[in-house]
Amino acid sequence: xxxxxxxxxxxxxxxCSAMSIGTWVLSCFGVCCGLTSAHQMANDGLLNWLPPVAxxxxxxxxxxxxxIGSFFGLLLASYTGVLLAATAVPLWARAxxxxx
Numbered sequence: 001x002x003x004x005x006x007x008x009x010x011x012x013x014x015x016c017s018a019m020s021i022g023t024w025v026l027s028c029f030g031v032c033c034g035l036t037s038a039h040q041m042a043n044d045g046l047l048n049w050l051p052p053v054a055x056x057x058x059x060x061x062x063x064x065x066x067x068i069g070s071f072f073g074l075l076l077a078s079y080t081g082v083l084l085a086a087t088a089v090p091l092w093a094r095a096x097x098x099x100x
Contacts, residue, residue, distance in 0.1 A: 018086040032069030
């Protein structure tokens, strides 16, 4: 159930939705981490059994990917606070005395 919701959040980028921005930030950060990990695996010789794939991952511009990933990492680090601020309902919002 959760994976299908995540997938549907990637269909549209809404700048006014904290959930939409968070989904895109998490996806971009994950791709950057995956590419950086694949580059390191290729350099360590763990992908030598697939020479074309190893050459492809060794040729990645890893510094640029790391810079982009760092940007998305900073956004992801602050995402929890943004999500809580956007969705939290204060305790006093439902109090009877607040409506008078």
